[in-house]
Amino acid sequence: MKILVLNCGSSSLKYQLIDMDDESVLAKGLVERIGIAGSCIKHTKTGMDAVKRDVDFPTHTEAIKYVLDMLVDKKYGVLKSLNELAAAGHRIVHGGEDFTSSALVTPKVIKGIEKVIPLAPLHNPANLQGIKAVQAVLPKLPNVVVFDTAFHQTMPPKAFLYGIDYKYYEKDRVRRYGFHGTSHRYVSQRAAEILKKDPKKLKIVTCHLGNGSSITAVDGGKSVETSMGYSTAEGVIMGTRCGDLDSAVVVYLAEKLKDPKAVSDEVQKKAGLLGISGVSSDLRDVEIAAEKGNKRAQLAQEKLIYGVKKYIGSYAAGMGGIDVLVFTAGIGENGIGFRKAVCEGLDFMGIKVDAKKNDCRGKEVVISTPSSRVKVMVIPTNEELVIARDTKACVEAAAKPAKKTAVKKTAAKPAAKAAVKKASATKKATAKKAAAKPVKKVVTKKAAAKPAKKAAVKKTTAAKAVAAKPAKKAVAKKPATKKTAAPKKK
Ligand code: AMP
Secondary structure, three states, rough: EEEEEEOOOOOOOEEEEEHHHHOOEEEEEEEEEEOOOOOOEEEEEEOOOOEEEEOOOOOOOHHHHHHHHOOOOOOOOOOOOOOHHEEEEEEEEEOOOOOOOOOOOHHHHHHHHHOOHHHHOHHHHHHHHHHHHHHHHHHOOOOEEEEEEEEHHHHHHHOOOOOOOOOHHHHHHOOOOOOOHHHHHHHHHHHHHOOOOOHHOOEEEEEEEOOEEEEEEOOOOOEEEOOOOOOOOOOOOOOOOOOOOOOHHHHHHHHOOOOOOHHHHHOOOOOOHHHHHHOOOOHHHHHHHOOOOOHHHHHHHHHHHHHHHHHHHHHHHOOOOOEEEEEEEHOOOOOOHHHHHOOOOOHHHHOOOOOOOOOOOOOOOOOOOOOOEEEEEOOOOOOHHHHHHHHHHHHHHHOOOEEEEEEOOOOOOOOOOOOOOOOOOOOOOOHHHHHHHHOOOEEOOOOOOOOOOOOOOOOOOHHHHHHHHHHHHHHHHOOOOOOOOOOOOO
């Protein structure tokens, strides 16, 4: 089964073609400047040098058409015919509260993604353009959506609520959502696999540290807390994002700048490593400047290290322990000195790093000492592979029609009684049972209730099946090798 994985930004499109028989990447590429003068494509067939072409791409539809042409190109292609494609898997940034797992695209799913555009005004429309472009070019190809937010939907209200008037949650869904969910899911499952441990028995802190960074507490295989919140600006400082900030500072900036867009730019684009160091948003540049004695660069570096340390401590406290600490993404996978600095002084909580083992980049390595109670690991993330696995699972589950519909209760969310709506084609909630036997039964459970409202029931059978499948599969699968989908840096 060959799956095309797509990550569409407002003017870009990243793709990978993955053969699910061995999870190898057959081809990958990047289209840039869609709709802008100077658009181009860089395409790489595995085993060959990349080919770069300047082509006019007015919209994502032309870009997708060109990508598909490249995939069947005599010289650079990897498919004899587009009929070999089984499905397209799309990365979607925001699924709000409606999407707790991946889903096969239907008109209702599209509506659901459109509904949460206000929560991700830049990303979700671009992601939707990718789906619509595929539908326009290959109308029969199934599309599957995989959400950055979905993994964190297991956070309890005490973790996802902000301490503001509850009405803002009830009416406007202002709450913490969390992002990088596919990455946190992948590395936490991979950690359990590598350690040959049952994920249900592990308390893991996963540190996805890149240009954007988030840290997640994964207890028993579920995200129970994560550092990004309503937007991707919360948490530790990032390349250009401010991280945790007293709300009074935002009010101060609003009064001073008198322009919401200018305030947003201050906290999203001019802050973080760049804002503090005044040098760069890239940690490598900051580290070089710090070494040369630049005080602000030293401060930026220290603030990020200190921030990560504090999150690890607080998540260990929140979970009542920590068994595994994972580093991933650009900084986490490559920052040897950075990892050392974060773990320094954490012996008191059972974290001891072996300097020699830590001297590695971009590889799966346990970097803790044998006597370290907490296993410290470097695991390159691989969001494309998760998207491809979910896509395969959704397509396979959808191919086996559901037979029965049943109703099952589930834990209610705060201050409300859950009600079960009619299970519709796309809003059939599923219980654990359904996840285990997705083909036979569609189980409707009492939805995690929305406050003061009757809650709609959400998950699709296929979607819930996915939640179970990759985890199961992952246990059976060998560690990712060079052949598998290339780690993505975000
Ligand atoms: P990502 O967004 O995952 O691509 O990560 C980008 C971040 O990773 C940038 O801040 C880079 O400076 C950082 N990074 C990449 N390589 C290294 C390295 N060798 N040491 C420290 N940071 C690195």
